[in-house]
Amino acid sequence: MTENYRDMWTSLGLDLAAHDQLLAVLGELYQQIYLGQKNRPKGMAYFDFVISEVHGLRIKELLDAKAKGRKVIGSFCLYVPEEIILAADGVSVGLCAGAAFGVEEAEKHLPRTTCSLIKSFFGFALTRVCPYMAASDLIVGENTCDGKKKSYEIFKGIVDRLYVMDMPQMKSESGRALLRGEYGRFVEKLESVTGRRITAESLKKGIRTVNAKRRAMHRLAKLRAADPAPISGLDALLANQVFFYDDPERFTGSVNQICDELEERVKRGQGVFPKKTARLLVSGCPMAIPNWKLHHIVEASGAVIVGEESCVGERGMQNLVDERGENMDSLLDRITDRYFRIDCAIFTPNPSRAEHAAAMARELKADGVIHYALPFCAPYQIEASPLEQSLEKQGIPVLRIDTDYSPEDTEQIRTRVEAFIERIRG
Numbered sequence: 001m002t003e004n005y006r007d008m009w010t011s012l013g014l015d016l017a018a019h020d021q022l023l024a025v026l027g028e029l030y031q032q033i034y035l036g037q038k039n040r041p042k043g044m045a046y047f048d049f050v051i052s053e054v055h056g057l058r059i060k061e062l063l064d065a066k067a068k069g070r071k072v073i074g075s076f077c078l079y080v081p082e083e084i085i086l087a088a089d090g091v092s093v094g095l096c097a098g099a100a101f102g103v104e105e106a107e108k109h110l111p112r113t114t115c116s117l118i119k120s121f122f123g124f125a126l127t128r129v130c131p132y133m134a135a136s137d138l139i140v141g142e143n144t145c146d147g148k149k150k151s152y153e154i155f156k157g158i159v160d161r162l163y164v165m166d167m168p169q170m171k172s173e174s175g176r177a178l179l180r181g182e183y184g185r186f187v188e189k190l191e192s193v194t195g196r197r198i199t200a201e202s203l204k205k206g207i208r209t210v211n212a213k214r215r216a217m218h219r220l221a222k223l224r225a226a227d228p229a230p231i232s233g234l235d236a237l238l239a240n241q242v243f244f245y246d247d248p249e250r251f252t253g254s255v256n257q258i259c260d261e262l263e264e265r266v267k268r269g270q271g272v273f274p275k276k277t278a279r280l281l282v283s284g285c286p287m288a289i290p291n292w293k294l295h296h297i298v299e300a301s302g303a304v305i306v307g308e309e310s311c312v313g314e315r316g317m318q319n320l321v322d323e324r325g326e327n328m329d330s331l332l333d334r335i336t337d338r339y340f341r342i343d344c345a346i347f348t349p350n351p352s353r354a355e356h357a358a359a360m361a362r363e364l365k366a367d368g369v370i371h372y373a374l375p376f377c378a379p380y381q382i383e384a385s386p387l388e389q390s391l392e393k394q395g396i397p398v399l400r401i402d403t404d405y406s407p408e409d410t411e412q413i414r415t416r417v418e419a420f421i422e423r424i425r426g
């Protein structure tokens with residue numbers, strides 16, 4: 001960290017001792033997992049800097065924005081449209097949910113049989129170590145899985161300023177109408193929190209900004225189809241994770257710069273791993289910072305991850321919002337159209353996810369798919385079986401890994417991943 005931010009963290013009400021512990025663990029993990037990689041693109045220096053300042057400079061930027069009258073809107077899910085937040089001149093941030101921190105505290109409120117992601121955001125809030133949560137003027141929850149929707153009932157007693165968006169469960173006309181209605185309600189909520197009126201013009205601008213960000217990520221995703229892979233799965237995952245925290249324009253510029261470099265690498269046939277390294281696609285639950293466990297195990301075992309069918313990955317990036325609407329109603333319709341296509345496992349039925357995973361595996365020339373689920377995540381654990389059957393039928397080998405944020409099962413997973421790599425190498 002380039003500056004001393006202790007006064008800033010104190011002003012946010014963080015528990016400095018616990019926060020120091022968290023930063024020490026994060027720093028060590030990053031050093032060990034990321035900085036030891038070989039042949040990294042030079043452009044990754046930007047992301048190294050972002051991570052080194054993830055609780056420093058970025059938080060200072062948020063507080064500077066707040067001082068100028070902007071509001072910070074924190075959320076946990078892809079269904080919360082950043083386009084609408086930007087249209088209200090808000091700053092959108094993904095909230096901390098990727099580390100096992102404060103688990104004991106979380107389990108005083110939640111059953112042990114709750115997924116790590118939910119326990120994580122409870123733990124971060126209860127131990128007061130998340131500056132993003134502390135800086136948020138509004139925290140947006142969503143009625144997605146049962147775990148989240150029931151836990152928000154308790155969470156609203158832990159953080160004030162929680163707002164919960166309702167969510168459909170079926171891709172029906174009434175489901176779409178529900179989502180459209182919720183986005184209208186979100187506009188009103190944001191207008192009241194920010195004191196700014198959202199106009200067709202500001203919404204169009206928000207749409208253009210987020211589309212540009214997604215376009216840059218599509219460009220990066222496509223470059224991963226090259227053999228040898230020009231970027232590691234770990235580095236690409238990091239870019240997907242930072243997507244949710246960074247200033248949107250700066251992020252887009254940095255990703256496009258990396259893509260320029262990767263295009264040159266592809267032309268020269270240069271990669272991070274040798275040509276014909278086993279290529280894997282990961283499909284399943286989101287991986288928030290600092291959940292780098294599976295990618296690290298796979299890439300240390302001699303395979304490369306070439307894509308993520310995940311919310312922190314292609315599920316979050318696919319499809320842009322049509323920019324052609326002329327008034328608030330038509331623009332909100334187009335936003336709804338785009339978000340309603342996200343194939344999260346909370347929807348029933350959800351056939352497009354398996355189709356999307358198969359299409360990604362083909363496009364990225366993956367030799368196999370690792371299905372990743374957090375224990376106690378019913379939507380993804382249950383969907384794993386039909387997804388596996390469908391992919392195997394198409395000749396795409398699948399390995400199912402259910403694992404939480406703790407490092408305890410690392411060796412077991414490594415053994416299974418190594419055996420899977422052997423299988424796909426034939």
Ligand code: BJ8
Binds near residue numbers: 079146345379
């Ligand atoms: S759009 S995946 S971010 S809901 S892991 S809390 S599903 S029990 S995170 Fe998600 Fe939105 Fe869907 Fe994406 Fe529940 Fe499963 Fe836990 Fe999960």
